[in-house]
Amino acid sequence: MADGPPPQPPSTAPQQPPQQYAPPGAPPPYAGAQGPSGPRANFGQRLVAALVDGIILAIVQFIFQQILGNAAGVFNFAVGLAYFIYLEGSPSGQTIGKKILNIRVVDFSSGGPIGYGQAAIRYFARILSAIACLIGYLWMLWDKERQTWHDKLSNSVVVPTSAYPVADWPG
């Protein structure tokens, strides 16, 4: 699998501002303000990817509900768990929604796949992101590294595949 360059964690040197990502030729986003240390998926991409994943899971869970009735709860939980852990933990780091939107999850430190363990942490951390009226999801709007709470807890970032190409899916 061909991974792109790893995202650079913010500099800790007090006198040196960290290198900030900007598209080639673009002016700095705002003089004196810190931006992300590498390319990041934007809010719209992540929102649409989440909607696509939500619709896919809702269809599958509706089918389980029709077949199994009240016993479908456990299966539906397992389907959601397996879907996110298998696909986000895979080398591509892409759910179906993320694949359609050309974004992927990578490890913040290495820029590589997050693996199934981190994907499991990421899945359960979504509960924290959602519990306070989605503040954890909205956090990416004002976070320097564009991370949600579940990104931070799983030490991951969501990046565009243009900067971090995917060799094959799910890999």
Next chain:
Amino acid sequence: MWRTVVLHRPSAFRAARLVALDVADLRIAGILACAASMLLPMAPGYDGIACPLRMATGLPCPLCGLTTSVRATLRLHLGDALAANPAGLAVVAGAVATLFVRRRAIALPTSAIPLALIALWMFEMFRFNVP
């Protein structure tokens, strides 16, 4: 004898206190919040969005009442908006502003939004009479 002392702050020191917010992201989030606050109440059986934190713990979250507040702001019922959640006015004002801002990003002090969230949380605690 007094003498003037000039404190030189390195640029990194100043930069560390500002964070760049992507205007396109803010525009999407703002428009989405406005659209949701107007459309959701039209849904059959709508009875407000239940806050998971409040359901689980009894404590409101900083954004409780935001849908009501945004909807009231869009209808220019500013008193109702302030009573529900003052952030609604900021969300609508911000959403409108992003339509006219030509910058790719705007800068805010790093601590501004966390402090605002804490203030909103205090407000909601008071509104719901949480001791």
